[in-house]
Amino acid sequence: MPPAAAAKRKAKPLAATSPSPVKKNAKTTAPAASNDDASALSVQQQCFLQALLSRGIVESEDAEALYREIVEDDAANEFTRFWGEIAVALKFLDLDIRTGKFEGDGKTYMAVVNQGTTEVAKLATRMxxxxIALFRVAMLEILRDDSSAERGIDFMSALNSTELQLTQDASTQDGATQMTQLEKQTQTVQKMSKVVKDAALNDLVAERWLERVDDGRRLTLGPRSFLELREFILAQAPERARARWDKLL
Structure with a gap:
């Protein structure tokens, strides 16, 4: 892709601090586009895509501000079309652009997500x-019941995976296979030292897969998890949490 300097105007970094309040009706899907629209991305669209990929996940209002910097255009109603054309072009690579409101802070986020056929394939390849095993174990423990989904799990328990009580969905046909996979992943986590686990969990928090709450003592799912693993989370979530999250995602 052409470097960001090829854009009409150099894009400013996305704000690291809290942006303006999020607008209502946060759930957004890419608009339809013709084959001609998807055949090639403009230099400005490539620049915007590079910014999304480099940051992993951004607040939607920051993404819109970046768009205005790149295209030097104050027409906010064109933003959805702008990134929608990028999303259409990305489908060839099993990628998409998603937006969704995060329950934890009430903000709307945007990210390029992997739509591969398996949930593990959707995780960041840098892991x-x-x-990946540590994240999977922590995620399923968070989704264990409505209490853990709402309050999160104890951070120290996440470091000591022997305390985690994984659940098996016996109603699914491949339940036994899934449990075997989880057992293997749990064994992998148990072999990690607490120092390594602590560093890995901190990385997952920094990349917004997980969130620290209750003054850092507990872990919940972060906004990137909801964007990247939306279908899996809703399928695995307990009843109250599923109903609540389904309205946001």
Whole structure:
């Protein structure tokens, strides 16, 4: 892709601090586009895509501000079309752009997501197998019941995976296979030292897969998890949490 400097005007970094309040009706899907629209991205669209990919996840209002910087256009109603054309072009690579409101802070986020056929394939490729296993174990423990989904799980329990009580969905046909996979992942996590687990969990928090709450003592799912693993989370979530999250995602 052309470097960001090729854009009409150099894009400013996305704000690291809290932006303006989020607008209502946060759930957004990419608009339809013709084959001609999807055949090639403009330099400005490539610049915007590079910014999204480099940051992993951004607040939607920051993304819109970046769009205005790149295209030098104050017509906010064109923003959805702008990124929608990018999303259409990305479908060839099993990628998409998603937006959704995060319950934890009430803000709307945007990210490029992987729509691969397996949930593990949707995780960030920069993760090691051990980090993926740790995230999977923590995520399923968070989704264990409505209490853990709402309050999160104890951070120290996440460091000591022997305390986690994984659940098996016996109603699914491949339940036994799924449990075997989880057992293997749990064994992988148990072999990690607490120092390594602590570093991995901190990385997952920094990349917004997980969130620290209750003064850092507990872990919940972060906005990136909801964007990247939306279908899986809603399928695995307990009843009250599923009903609540379904309205936001």
């Amino acid at each position: 090691t197998p051990a980090e």
